Amino acid sequence: MFKLKQWLIYLVCSLVIMNTEGLFVNITFVRNAVAKGAVCLDGSPPAYHLDRGSGTGINSWLIQLEGGGWCNNVTNCVSRMHTRLGSSKKMVENLAFSAILSNKKQYNPDFYNWNRVKVRYCDGASFTGDVEAVNPATNLHFRGARVWLAVMQELLAKGMINAENAVLSGCSAGGLASLMHCDSFRALLPMGTKVKCLSDAGFFLNTRDVSGVQYIKTYFEDVVTLHGSAKNLPRSCTSRLTPAMVESIHVIIIKPFFVSLQYFYPYNQSPKICSVSFRNMWLARLELLCSFLMPLMTLGR
Numbered sequence: 227m228f229k230l231k232q233w234l235i236y237l238v239c240s241l242v243i244m245n246t247e248g249l250f251v252n253i254t255f256v257r258n259a260v261a262k263g264a265v266c267l268d269g270s271p272p273a274y275h276l277d278r279g280s281g282t283g284i285n286s287w288l289i290q291l292e293g294g295g296w297c298n299n300v301t302n303c304v305s306r307m308h309t310r311l312g313s314s315k316k317m318v319e320n321l322a323f324s325a326i327l328s329n330k331k332q333y334n335p336d337f338y339n340w341n342r343v344k345v346r347y348c349d350g351a352s353f354t355g356d357v358e359a360v361n362p363a364t365n366l367h368f369r370g371a372r373v374w375l376a377v378m379q380e381l382l383a384k385g386m387i388n389a390e391n392a393v394l395s396g397c398s399a400g401g402l403a404s405l406m407h408c409d410s411f412r413a414l415l416p417m418g419t420k421v422k423c424l425s426d427a428g429f430f431l432n433t434r435d436v437s438g439v440q441y442i443k444t445y446f447e448d449v450v451t452l453h454g455s456a457k458n459l460p461r462s463c464t465s466r467l468t469p470a471m472v473e474s475i476h477v478i479i480i481k482p483f484f485v486s487l488q489y490f491y492p493y494n495q496s497p498k499i500c501s502v503s504f505r506n507m508w509l510a511r512l513e514l515l516c517s518f519l520m521p522l523m524t525l526g527r
């Protein structure tokens with residue numbers, strides 16, 4: 227029975243993918259990055275998938291940073307290093323390019339003919355870590371910031387240096403990375419390049435969760451400390467906030483659903499809020515969200 231169910235899911239998903247996508251893009255390993263110590267958690271080379279642009283999009287680049295949470299202590303970084311989120315040895319060779327990465331005009335009218343890149347996420351700290359020392363007992367490498375730079379250098383050499391337009395995007399942990407690396411991305415490109423950053427669900431509110439615990443603050447403090455991220459966060463933010471706060475405050479675009487999910491479920495815990503009035507939860511959340519957004523909006527004026 228279980229096998230049949232699995233098989234059916236596989237069949238349906240294959241049909242959906244064949245009908246809507248049909249584009250699989252080969253992985254490229256950045257092997258020369260290893261000499262610079264720019265590596266995944268397990269020491270393997272970083273990787274990306276590039277589909278070349280054409281026509282009017284030939285000199286435009288869309289970079290998408292892969293998401294996938296973080297690891298905040300040695301225990302869960304060690305578990306992670308044996309998965310695709312910690313090792314390029316575990317990544318699939320061919321990745322389906324869909325949505326903003328699609329090459330079909332009807333699904334992706336703005337970017338379908340741009341150079342489109344998916345940068346694989348394998349450092350566990352939104353591409354911000356940089357610790358020289360590697361503990362031989364664990365063989366964990368905290369080098370996300372080096373990975374970021376090594377991949378960007380390779381893409382610049384592959385033609386991004388001539389970009390007329392460049393967009394840095396990402397979702398979740400990748401959305402957070404696109405915020406934190408936006409200034410650095412701008413600085414890597416020529417003055418004449420039009421540069422935009424797009425953060426999809428990359429905004430993590432620094433507030434108490436439903437059980438009253440400051441989970442997000444503690445969690446990001448652990449990430450920043452473990453990965454040695456502080457020096458690689460935007461100076462314009464760290465001059466005013468602690469590094470953990472930089473990782474949790476900052477906004478361009480918000481996907482409301484993701485924000486509400488964070489509220490409902492203290493990260494990593496299963497939902498147990500059945501007795502709480504949903505209406506009150508929503509109101510409380512909206513109120514909180516507004517208290518974050520209002521000052522930002524007046525700042526923008």
Ligand SMILES: *[C@@H]1O[C@H](CO)[C@@H](O)[C@H](O)[C@H]1NC(C)=O
Nearest residue numbers: 297298299300301302445494
């Ligand atoms: C590691 O972090 C996770 C998630 O925050 C936590 O559940 C776990 O207890 C931590 N493990 C150790 C050994 O600190």
